[in-house]
Amino acid sequence: MRYERYHIPIETVPTTAPPVPKFIITRASNCVNCGKCEKACIFGVHKRKEGDPREMADPLSHLCKNCFRCISDCPQRALTMSLGQDYRALGHGIWTPLRVSTIWGEAETGKIPVLGAGYRGMFAGPDFDGVWTDMSEIVRPTRDGIHGRETISTSVDIGRKPLFLAFDTEGALTTELAPVVELSVPMMLDATRLEAAGPDVLMGFALAAKGLDTFLLVPRDRITKELMEAAPSQIVPVLSEGTDVKSLEVDPRTRMVELCVGASWKNWAKAFAKRFPDKVLSLRVQASKGVEETVLEMLDAEVPVAHLEYDEDGREQGRGETRHAKDSLRAVHRAMTAKGVRDEITVIASGGVAAAEHVPKTIVCGADAVSLESALMVALSCRHCSTCRPSSCPASIGAAGPDWVRGRVMNMVGAWRDQMLEMLGAMGIREVRRLRGEVGRAIFYDDIQKEFLSILSGGGEHG
Ligand code: SF4
Ligand code: SF4
DSSP states (O other): OOOOOOOOOOOOOOOOSOOOOSEEEEEOTTOOOOOHHHHHOTTOOOOBOSSOTTSBOOOOGGGOOSOOHHHHHOTTOOEEEEEOHHHHTSOOTTOOHHHHHHHHHHHHHOSOOOOOSOOOSOSOOSGGGGEEEOOOOOSOSSHHIIIIISOOBOOEEEEOOOSSOOBOTTSOBOSOOOOEEEESSSEEEEOTTOTTOOHHHHHHHHHHHHHHTOOEEEEGGGOOHHHHHHSTTTEEEEEOTTOOSTTOOOOTTOOEEEEEOOTTHHHHHHHHHHHOTTSEEEEEEEOOTTHHHHHHHHHHTTOSEEEEEOOTTSBOOSSSSOOBHHHHHHHHHHHHHHTTOGGGSEEEEESOOOSTTHHHHHHHTTOSEEEEOHHHHHHTTOOOOSSOOGGGOTTOGGGOOHHHHHHHHHHHHHHHHHHHHHHHHHHTOSBGGGGTTOGGGEEEHHHHHHHHHHHHTTOGGGO
C-alpha cells in the first residue's frame, strides 16, 4: 500500500454574488485626476476610466484593504473612507459581519485569512471568545514545520472503542469489536437543518465530503439515488423520530446512520444494533439542560455516538437558563471522565461553529468532532440574512452548481484545517484526538474572572 499524506486540494473559486465591500472609498468632486492614488494603491482600487483615461473611474471599493495610503497621498484631500452599510448588515447573532466575510474569503481562496493592519479588537468576549488556548509549546517555529515535513494528524475515530481487549488462553481476541469509522478531519458536513440547500447544493456537499474524506449528514427523505451514487460511503441518513427500525432499509455502503432521538430510543438502539451490527449508530439529541445525564444514559445503553445539537448561536435549546456549548460540553466530558468511560462514546457537537477557531475550541471543551451547518451556506456566499427566501436571495444560492459548491466548501474546510494545524503546532499537540477535553491547555475567561474577583474580595481559596 502506498503512503499518501492527507491533503485538501484548494483552488480559487470566485463568488458569483455581488461584492459587499467592507470599506467604501468615495472620491469627491475636487479631484484633479492627478493619478497619485492609482500609484499609491497596490490593490488596484483606483483606475482610470477605460473610455477616457483623463478621468479617474469610480473606486473599486471591494478591493480596498484599509491601508489609508491613497487617502494620505491625495494632494486634494479628495478621498474618504467609510464602513459599508451592506457590510454592517451582514449576518446576525454570533454571525458578525467579520465572521461572514472571513468565511467568504476562505471559501474563495482556501487560504488562512490575513486581516492585516494589526488586531484592534477585544481580547475576550462571550462564549468561544472567552476561551484561549495555551500556545506556548511550539512544535516548530516555521510554517514548513507544520504544513511541510512535520506531521500533525487531524483524523478522528467515530464509534465505540473498548477500554481494553480480552484474549482467551490461546491468545485469540474475545472482545467483540464494534464498528469504528476513521475520518480525516474532525469536521462533518451537516445538511439536516439546512432547508435552503436544494438538490444541486446537496450534490456539491456530497462531492466535498468525498474529497475531504468525511461524512455528509442528510435527512433520509432528501437522499436521492444520484446523491447516494455520488458519495455512497460519505452519506449518513438522518432518520426522523419514530422511524420503524423493523422495516428500515439501509444501503450496504452506508457506514453510519443517525436517529433523531424520541422517547423510546433505548429499544430502538438495541434493535438497530441487532439488525445492522456493521453500522455505526449516532443518536441526535437537542442539547438542553442536563444533557450530560442523557449522554450517560446513552453510554449505559452502549450507544456508540451522541450527536449534541446546539442552537445556531451555540447555546443549549429550551426555556430558561441555557449554557453555551463550551460549558455544556465541559459538563458532558466531566461526567464521563468521572466514570472512566470517556472513550466508549463519540461526541459530535453541532451549532454555533462560525469560525475556524471554533472547531478546536469545541474539541478542547470535550467533543470529538463537530458538524458544520450554517458555515456551509455562508461558504456559498450566503449573507446569513434573518429572513432567508430562496426567491430573493442576494447570493442566488438556489442557482449554485455542484462543482462550484464542492470547491467553495473544500476551500473553507481546507483553510479551517490549516488554522487548526497552526493551533495544534503552537500547542505542541501532534494529533487532534489528544486535543479532546484538554481543558488544562486552555484558559476560560469566566473562570479566571471568578478567581480574580475572589482574590480581590480576599475570600475563597485564594484569600
Ligand atoms: S490622488 Fe486625489 S486628486 Fe489625484 S486622482 Fe486620486 S483622488 Fe484625484
Ligand atoms: S486605503 Fe489603501 S487599499 Fe484602500 S484604496 Fe486606498 S490605497 Fe488602496
